[in-house]
Amino acid sequence: MKIMEKEIKPYNTAAGKKEEVTNMFNNVAGTYDFLNHFLSLGIDNLWRKKLVKLMKQQQPKQILDVATGTADLALAMLKLNPEKITGIDISENMLAVGKKKLQEKNINNIELFQADSENLPFDINSFDAVSVSFGVRNFENLIVGLGEMRRVLKDGGKAYILEFSKPKNRFIRAIYFFYFCSVLPFIGKIISKDKNAYSYLPESVKNFPDGKKFVELLQYCNYKNIQCIPLTFGISTIYIAEK
Secondary structure (H helix, E strand, O other): OOHHHHHHHHOOOOOOOOHHHHHHHHHHHHHHHHHHHHHHHOEEEHHHHHHHHHHHHOOOOEEEEEOOOOOOHHHHHHOOOOOEEEEOOOOOOHHHHHHHHHHHHHHOOEEEEOOOOOOOOOOOOOOOEEEEEEHHHHHHHHHHHHHHHHHEEEEEEEEEEEEEEOOHHHHHHHHHHHHHHHHHHHHHHHHHHOOOOOHHHHHHHHHHHOOOHHHHEEEEEEOOEEEEEEEHHHHHHEEEEEE
Protein backbone atom coordinates (compact mmCIF):
# COMPACT_ATOMS: atom_id res chain seq x y z
CA MET A 1 0.00 0.00 0.00
CA LYS A 2 1.52 3.28 -1.11
CA ILE A 3 1.03 6.13 1.35
CA MET A 4 1.66 9.75 0.49
CA GLU A 5 3.58 11.81 3.04
CA LYS A 6 1.03 14.62 3.09
CA GLU A 7 -1.66 12.08 4.03
CA ILE A 8 0.36 10.55 6.85
CA LYS A 9 1.52 13.77 8.44
CA PRO A 10 -1.63 14.70 10.43
CA TYR A 11 -1.51 11.38 12.25
CA ASN A 12 2.24 11.12 12.77
CA THR A 13 3.58 11.71 16.23
CA ALA A 14 6.80 13.46 17.13
CA ALA A 15 10.03 11.72 16.21
CA GLY A 16 11.47 9.82 19.14
CA LYS A 17 8.11 8.95 20.68
CA LYS A 18 8.89 5.25 20.46
CA GLU A 19 11.97 5.57 22.66
CA GLU A 20 10.10 7.84 25.08
CA VAL A 21 7.20 5.39 25.40
CA THR A 22 9.54 2.41 25.84
CA ASN A 23 11.45 4.11 28.66
CA MET A 24 8.26 5.27 30.33
CA PHE A 25 6.66 1.81 30.42
CA ASN A 26 9.92 0.21 31.52
CA ASN A 27 9.93 2.63 34.47
CA VAL A 28 6.32 1.98 35.59
CA ALA A 29 6.11 -1.76 34.84
CA GLY A 30 6.25 -2.78 38.50
CA THR A 31 3.21 -0.71 39.48
CA TYR A 32 1.39 -0.67 36.13
CA ASP A 33 -1.24 -3.33 36.85
CA PHE A 34 -2.11 -1.99 40.28
CA LEU A 35 -2.44 1.59 39.05
CA ASN A 36 -4.46 0.58 35.99
CA HIS A 37 -7.06 -1.27 38.03
CA PHE A 38 -7.04 1.21 40.92
CA LEU A 39 -7.31 4.38 38.84
CA SER A 40 -10.00 2.94 36.56
CA LEU A 41 -11.93 1.46 39.50
CA GLY A 42 -11.62 -1.90 37.78
CA ILE A 43 -13.60 -0.79 34.72
CA ASP A 44 -10.66 -1.62 32.44
CA ASN A 45 -11.24 -5.31 33.21
CA LEU A 46 -14.89 -5.00 32.17
CA TRP A 47 -13.85 -3.40 28.90
CA ARG A 48 -11.47 -6.26 28.15
CA LYS A 49 -14.19 -8.78 28.94
CA LYS A 50 -16.48 -6.98 26.48
CA LEU A 51 -13.80 -7.18 23.80
CA VAL A 52 -13.30 -10.90 24.40
CA LYS A 53 -17.06 -11.43 24.23
CA LEU A 54 -17.13 -9.74 20.82
CA MET A 55 -14.18 -11.85 19.64
CA LYS A 56 -16.02 -15.01 20.63
CA GLN A 57 -18.30 -14.56 17.63
CA GLN A 58 -15.29 -15.15 15.37
CA GLN A 59 -13.66 -17.96 17.39
CA PRO A 60 -10.08 -17.13 16.28
CA LYS A 61 -7.47 -19.84 16.76
CA GLN A 62 -4.28 -17.90 16.10
CA ILE A 63 -4.25 -14.51 17.83
CA LEU A 64 -1.67 -11.74 17.92
CA ASP A 65 -1.90 -9.28 20.83
CA VAL A 66 -0.01 -6.11 19.90
CA ALA A 67 1.34 -3.87 22.69
CA THR A 68 0.44 -6.69 25.06
CA GLY A 69 2.14 -5.01 28.04
CA THR A 70 1.72 -7.23 31.10
CA ALA A 71 -0.52 -9.62 29.13
CA ASP A 72 -3.85 -8.75 30.74
CA LEU A 73 -5.78 -9.01 27.46
CA ALA A 74 -3.84 -12.08 26.34
CA LEU A 75 -4.83 -13.84 29.55
CA ALA A 76 -8.46 -12.76 29.17
CA MET A 77 -8.51 -14.18 25.63
CA LEU A 78 -7.77 -17.68 26.93
CA LYS A 79 -11.54 -17.98 27.39
CA LEU A 80 -11.78 -18.21 23.60
CA ASN A 81 -9.85 -21.53 23.65
CA PRO A 82 -7.39 -20.45 20.95
CA GLU A 83 -4.58 -22.69 19.74
CA LYS A 84 -2.03 -19.96 20.47
CA ILE A 85 -1.82 -16.33 21.54
CA THR A 86 1.30 -14.39 20.62
CA GLY A 87 1.92 -11.16 22.53
CA ILE A 88 4.45 -8.53 21.51
CA ASP A 89 5.55 -5.29 23.16
CA ILE A 90 8.49 -2.89 22.96
CA SER A 91 8.87 -2.69 26.75
CA GLU A 92 11.10 -5.44 28.14
CA ASN A 93 10.05 -4.75 31.73
CA MET A 94 6.33 -4.91 30.97
CA LEU A 95 6.88 -8.25 29.25
CA ALA A 96 8.82 -9.51 32.26
CA VAL A 97 5.75 -8.88 34.44
CA GLY A 98 3.57 -10.67 31.89
CA LYS A 99 5.90 -13.65 31.69
CA LYS A 100 5.86 -13.97 35.47
CA LYS A 101 2.06 -14.18 35.37
CA LEU A 102 2.22 -16.96 32.78
CA GLN A 103 4.72 -18.91 34.86
CA GLU A 104 2.62 -18.58 38.02
CA LYS A 105 -0.48 -19.79 36.18
CA ASN A 106 1.45 -22.50 34.29
CA ILE A 107 0.16 -21.26 30.93
CA ASN A 108 1.95 -22.56 27.85
CA ASN A 109 -0.18 -21.44 24.89
CA ILE A 110 0.71 -17.75 25.27
CA GLU A 111 4.10 -16.63 23.97
CA LEU A 112 5.45 -13.18 24.80
CA PHE A 113 8.42 -11.47 23.23
CA GLN A 114 9.81 -8.07 22.43
CA ALA A 115 8.97 -6.61 19.04
CA ASP A 116 7.98 -3.36 17.33
CA SER A 117 4.30 -2.93 16.41
CA GLU A 118 5.33 -0.98 13.31
CA ASN A 119 7.62 -3.75 12.07
CA LEU A 120 5.94 -7.01 13.04
CA PRO A 121 8.23 -10.07 12.65
CA PHE A 122 5.52 -12.26 11.11
CA ASP A 123 4.60 -13.39 7.62
CA ILE A 124 1.60 -12.07 5.75
CA ASN A 125 -1.68 -13.88 6.55
CA SER A 126 -0.43 -15.35 9.85
CA PHE A 127 -3.28 -14.66 12.29
CA ASP A 128 -7.05 -15.03 12.50
CA ALA A 129 -7.27 -12.00 14.79
CA VAL A 130 -5.05 -9.15 15.93
CA SER A 131 -5.85 -7.26 19.12
CA VAL A 132 -4.48 -4.20 20.88
CA SER A 133 -5.81 -2.69 24.09
CA PHE A 134 -4.84 0.82 25.20
CA GLY A 135 -1.73 0.70 23.04
CA VAL A 136 -2.60 1.93 19.57
CA ARG A 137 -2.39 5.60 20.61
CA ASN A 138 1.25 4.94 21.56
CA PHE A 139 2.25 4.02 18.00
CA GLU A 140 4.83 6.43 16.65
CA ASN A 141 3.23 6.20 13.22
CA LEU A 142 -0.40 5.15 13.51
CA ILE A 143 -0.94 4.39 9.84
CA VAL A 144 2.14 2.18 9.62
CA GLY A 145 1.11 0.28 12.76
CA LEU A 146 -2.44 -0.29 11.49
CA GLY A 147 -1.04 -1.37 8.13
CA GLU A 148 1.24 -3.92 9.80
CA MET A 149 -1.67 -5.33 11.78
CA ARG A 150 -3.65 -5.75 8.58
CA ARG A 151 -0.70 -7.32 6.76
CA VAL A 152 -0.33 -10.18 9.24
CA LEU A 153 -4.07 -10.88 9.33
CA LYS A 154 -5.47 -13.69 7.22
CA ASP A 155 -8.05 -12.74 4.60
CA GLY A 156 -11.31 -12.25 6.48
CA GLY A 157 -9.43 -11.92 9.77
CA LYS A 158 -10.30 -9.12 12.16
CA ALA A 159 -8.52 -6.44 14.16
CA TYR A 160 -9.95 -5.72 17.62
CA ILE A 161 -8.86 -2.39 19.07
CA LEU A 162 -9.77 -1.12 22.55
CA GLU A 163 -8.72 2.45 23.19
CA PHE A 164 -9.58 5.49 25.27
CA SER A 165 -11.79 8.07 23.58
CA LYS A 166 -13.30 11.46 24.35
CA PRO A 167 -16.89 11.47 25.67
CA LYS A 168 -19.38 13.49 23.59
CA ASN A 169 -21.49 14.62 26.55
CA ARG A 170 -20.09 17.92 27.84
CA PHE A 171 -20.73 17.15 31.51
CA ILE A 172 -19.15 13.67 31.34
CA ARG A 173 -16.30 15.07 29.25
CA ALA A 174 -15.56 17.80 31.84
CA ILE A 175 -15.45 15.30 34.73
CA TYR A 176 -13.43 12.85 32.63
CA PHE A 177 -10.70 15.33 31.74
CA PHE A 178 -10.57 16.81 35.25
CA TYR A 179 -9.87 13.31 36.57
CA PHE A 180 -7.49 12.49 33.72
CA CYS A 181 -5.54 15.76 33.86
CA SER A 182 -5.48 16.43 37.62
CA VAL A 183 -6.32 13.46 39.82
CA LEU A 184 -4.78 10.64 37.83
CA PRO A 185 -1.32 12.24 37.25
CA PHE A 186 -1.07 13.18 40.94
CA ILE A 187 -1.81 9.68 42.22
CA GLY A 188 0.20 8.04 39.45
CA LYS A 189 3.26 10.14 40.24
CA ILE A 190 3.15 9.22 43.94
CA ILE A 191 2.76 5.48 43.42
CA SER A 192 4.82 4.91 40.27
CA LYS A 193 7.60 7.41 41.18
CA ASP A 194 7.53 8.52 37.52
CA LYS A 195 6.45 12.16 37.19
CA ASN A 196 5.89 11.94 33.43
CA ALA A 197 4.11 8.63 32.87
CA TYR A 198 0.64 9.61 34.07
CA SER A 199 0.87 13.09 32.62
CA TYR A 200 1.52 11.47 29.24
CA LEU A 201 -1.76 9.51 29.45
CA PRO A 202 -4.22 12.46 29.24
CA GLU A 203 -2.13 14.15 26.56
CA SER A 204 -2.05 11.01 24.43
CA VAL A 205 -5.84 10.63 24.76
CA LYS A 206 -6.43 14.26 23.77
CA ASN A 207 -4.24 13.89 20.69
CA PHE A 208 -5.63 10.54 19.57
CA PRO A 209 -7.98 10.65 16.54
CA ASP A 210 -10.86 8.72 18.09
CA GLY A 211 -14.34 7.86 16.87
CA LYS A 212 -15.14 8.84 13.30
CA LYS A 213 -11.57 10.00 12.63
CA PHE A 214 -10.16 6.63 13.66
CA VAL A 215 -12.74 4.82 11.53
CA GLU A 216 -11.57 6.93 8.59
CA LEU A 217 -7.97 5.87 9.29
CA LEU A 218 -9.00 2.22 9.31
CA GLN A 219 -10.77 2.73 5.99
CA TYR A 220 -7.67 4.43 4.60
CA CYS A 221 -5.64 1.38 5.62
CA ASN A 222 -8.05 -0.77 3.57
CA TYR A 223 -9.98 -2.35 6.42
CA LYS A 224 -13.65 -3.09 5.77
CA ASN A 225 -16.85 -3.84 7.74
CA ILE A 226 -15.72 -1.49 10.50
CA GLN A 227 -17.61 -1.30 13.78
CA CYS A 228 -17.23 1.48 16.35
CA ILE A 229 -18.63 0.57 19.79
CA PRO A 230 -18.47 3.27 22.53
CA LEU A 231 -18.23 2.05 26.15
CA THR A 232 -19.08 3.72 29.46
CA PHE A 233 -20.35 7.09 28.17
CA GLY A 234 -17.70 7.09 25.44
CA ILE A 235 -14.74 6.96 27.83
CA SER A 236 -13.35 4.12 25.73
CA THR A 237 -14.25 2.57 22.39
CA ILE A 238 -13.93 -0.83 20.75
CA TYR A 239 -13.17 -0.83 17.04
CA ILE A 240 -13.56 -3.99 14.99
CA ALA A 241 -12.22 -4.03 11.44
CA GLU A 242 -11.94 -6.83 8.88
CA LYS A 243 -9.19 -7.48 6.35
